[in-house]
Amino acid sequence: MNDKRVTFVSKIGIVAAAAGSAVGLGNIWRFPSQTADGGGALFILVYLGCILFFGIPLMVSEFMIGRAARANTAGAFHKLAPGTPWKWVGRLGVLTGFVILGFYMVVCGWTLDYFFQSLSGSLHRVTDFSENFNNLLYSPLRQIGWMILFTLLTAFFILSGVKKGIEQSSKIMMPLLFLLLIILAVRSVLLEGSAQGLNFLFKPDLAQVKPTLFLDAMGQAFFSLSIGMGCMITYGSYFNNNTHFLKTAVHVSLLDTLVAILAGVIIFPSAFALTTNPGTVVDELVAGGPGLLFITLPGLFNQMPASMVWATLFFCLLSLAALTSTISLMEVVTVYIHEEYRISRRKSTLLVTAAVVMLGTISSISAPFFQLLDIASAKIMLPIGGLFISLFVGWYLDKGMVYAELTNEGTLQFSTGFLKTYIFLLRYVAPVAMLAIFIYGLAG
Ligand code: PFF
Numbered sequence: 247m248n249d250k251r252v253t254f255v256s257k258i259g260i261v262a263a264a265a266g267s268a269v270g271l272g273n274i275w276r277f278p279s280q281t282a283d284g285g286g287a288l289f290i291l292v293y294l295g296c297i298l299f300f301g302i303p304l305m306v307s308e309f310m311i312g313r314a315a316r317a318n319t320a321g322a323f324h325k326l327a328p329g330t331p332w333k334w335v336g337r338l339g340v341l342t343g344f345v346i347l348g349f350y351m352v353v354c355g356w357t358l359d360y361f362f363q364s365l366s367g368s369l370h371r372v373t374d375f376s377e378n379f380n381n382l383l384y385s386p387l388r389q390i391g392w393m394i395l396f397t398l399l400t401a402f403f404i405l406s407g408v409k410k411g412i413e414q415s416s417k418i419m420m421p422l423l424f425l426l427l428i429i430l431a432v433r434s435v436l437l438e439g440s441a442q443g444l445n446f447l448f449k450p451d452l453a454q455v456k457p458t459l460f461l462d463a464m465g466q467a468f469f470s471l472s473i474g475m476g477c478m479i480t481y482g483s484y485f486n487n488n489t490h491f492l493k494t495a496v497h498v499s500l501l502d503t504l505v506a507i508l509a510g511v512i513i514f515p516s517a518f519a520l521t522t523n524p525g526t527v528v529d530e531l532v533a534g535g536p537g538l539l540f541i542t543l544p545g546l547f548n549q550m551p552a553s554m555v556w557a558t559l560f561f562c563l564l565s566l567a568a569l570t571s572t573i574s575l576m577e578v579v580t581v582y583i584h585e586e587y588r589i590s591r592r593k594s595t596l597l598v599t600a601a602v603v604m605l606g607t608i609s610s611i612s613a614p615f616f617q618l619l620d621i622a623s624a625k626i627m628l629p630i631g632g633l634f635i636s637l638f639v640g641w642y643l644d645k646g647m648v649y650a651e652l653t654n655e656g657t658l659q660f661s662t663g664f665l666k667t668y669i670f671l672l673r674y675v676a677p678v679a680m681l682a683i684f685i686y687g688l689a690g
Contacts, residue, residue: 260489262417263570264472264481269420270571271353272470273506274427276624278513280466282531282538285454286446289463290510296467297499300680303671304473304632305495305639310651312482313489315568317579319476322483327642335634339476342627344598346475346606349619350575351400352567355392355610356382356540361565364557370548370688383537389610393648394603396565400572401599404580405592419566424505426563430556432510434546440515447514461687464680465624470502472574474628474635480578481541488654513538516546531572576602577675626685633680640672 281289294566315322320336327333359382363369372378382388434440456462467475468690482491517531520542531538543560576598583594639648649665650656 259417260485261276261423261494261501262420263484264478264494265501265573266427266479266567266570267472267477268470268498268502268571269423269476269505269567269631271350271564271568272466272571273502274509274567275353275536277466277470277506278509279536279538280462281514284456284462285451286514287450288452288454290447290458292460293461293467294503296464297471297503299671300464300632300636301334301467301471301473301670302492302495302499303676304468304635305471305478305499306491306652306668307635307672308473308476308478309482309485309491310639310648311476311490311635312479313485313487313491314651315600315649316483318483318585319479319578320582321585322476322479323638331636332642334636335631335638336476336479338580338634339474339479339631340561340579342475342631343477343575343622344601344605345619345623345627346455346469347572347575347579347602349609349623350568350572351393351397351602351606352389352537352609352616353395354565354572355389355606357561357565357568358392358396359388360540360544361558361561362555364561367554369370369544369557370554372544373545378544379537379540382540385612387588387612390607393454393488393606393610396569396572397489397599397602397606399553400569400576401595403569403573404576408462410614418571419452419576420501420562423567424558424565426556427505427508427512430560431508432544433550434512434519435514437519437546437549439519441518443515443518444511446518447510447664457690460683460685461625461629464629464683464687468628468632469624470506471499472571472581473631474630475578476635477574477578480581481574488655488657490658491515491652492660507607509539510575511519513542517542517551520549544594629680629684633677633684634670636680640669640674640677645669 259510282619283289297367311322311326315325317325317340318336320333322338323332323334360369369378371648437445472478485494514531517538544557547557547560576595579598580591583589583597584591587594589597605619609619648669652658652665652668653660
């Protein structure tokens with residue numbers, strides 16, 4: 247394979263690849279457990295605000311940095327700001343990608359395990375779903391085995407080349423997953439007793455406010471949109487000169503948010519409808535944390551005819567959604583090593599694979615370590631990355647260049663008011679708000 251930078255060809259391919267990175271376990275596994283922990287509707291409201299005010303502007307900024315530099319995350323800062331410390335923002339991004347992979351791969355492994363449980367019919371025979379999930383958590387070897395398999399699968403796609411691997415797989419599985427989520431959401435809402443779950447999801451309860459609410463929501467928004475670590479910089483570097491950044495960012499964010507909300511509409515109504523202890527369901531949801539998806543959903547499948555078929559299809563598509571995200575994460579780290587240290591793409595993939603397996607093994611054995619990686623990446627590293635990326639585009643980059651990139655050298659029309667608002671947001675609003683949320687959240 248030649249090592250020249252390839253570009254995504256079709257427009258649909260661009261959105262599909264970026265959406266493939268964004269839509270993953272963050273939406274279907276992490277969003278519901280964060281929502282439960284954050285008190286339901288209030289968390290969702292703040293989350294939506296974060297997507298709108300930080301998420302979309304930041305995603306546009308990352309695309310811009312990537313396409314302007316046509317380099318990996320760290321190389322991009324180096325190229326656009328030579329001889330300055332800005333390259334550390336890129337390096338932090340690469341490190342963040344690695345930290346995320348260290349626990350994300352474990353959850354990918356759980357998804358594969360559940361796929362095979364569904365396929366073999368054993369999930370169908372389970373009576374206690376909490377116990378079933380705990381059995382997995384307490385068997386390190388089983389977890390490690392699946393985690394390694396998933397890491398190897400990701401590495402295979404990385405090696406098979408950017409266009410073929412990422413673009414094709416995203417285009418096929420995304421619409422399918424979407425369709426299945428809609429079917430499951432309808433089934434969940436039709437369960438008797440589901441209304442309370444919908445209330446929890448859509449009716450804000452001010453008594454639930456926590457000091458970390460804003461930081462939790464912002465971290466989740468960044469994690470879910472794959473921003474704050476330069477993943478979208480790497481993808482932006484593959485965009486062609488006609489790619490409409492703003493439209494792409496809006497489409498990706500809409501899709502990503504829709505999938506997250508759908509996941510909530512699947513999980514909460516069924517959790518409320520299927521619980522045996524209605525009085526403690528909210529506590530259970532919070533305590534369920536990382537297990538929510540793997541405990542509540544099998545219960546929902548059992549309420550459906552041909553449960554085995556639904557469960558198998560769901561966990562298969564979820565694994566694929568996770569795969570397009572792990573590909574993008576691993577791509578960031580691999581391309582960095584490949585381009586910055588001049589190691590062949592093949593060797594750098596092998597190196598990253600080995601390192602991820604090591605980190606994933608520790609997270610499989612130690613729940614506190616798993617949590618540490620999760621919190622460090624989503625609540626500390628991504629917000630810091632996002633803060634510096636907005637400062638970089640808002641203050642450091644030449645305004646003329648920013649406008650030229652945003653408008654594709656003047657071929658796209660934006661009102662001056664819009665362009666000014668965008669810069670104002672990046673210069674003042676986003677950095678100040680993000681810093682305040684960060685400090686306040688960490689203190690809480
Ligand atoms: N956005 C992915 C998800 O929601 O599952 C996770 C992720 C992928 C985070 C890529 C960051 C990233 F760069």
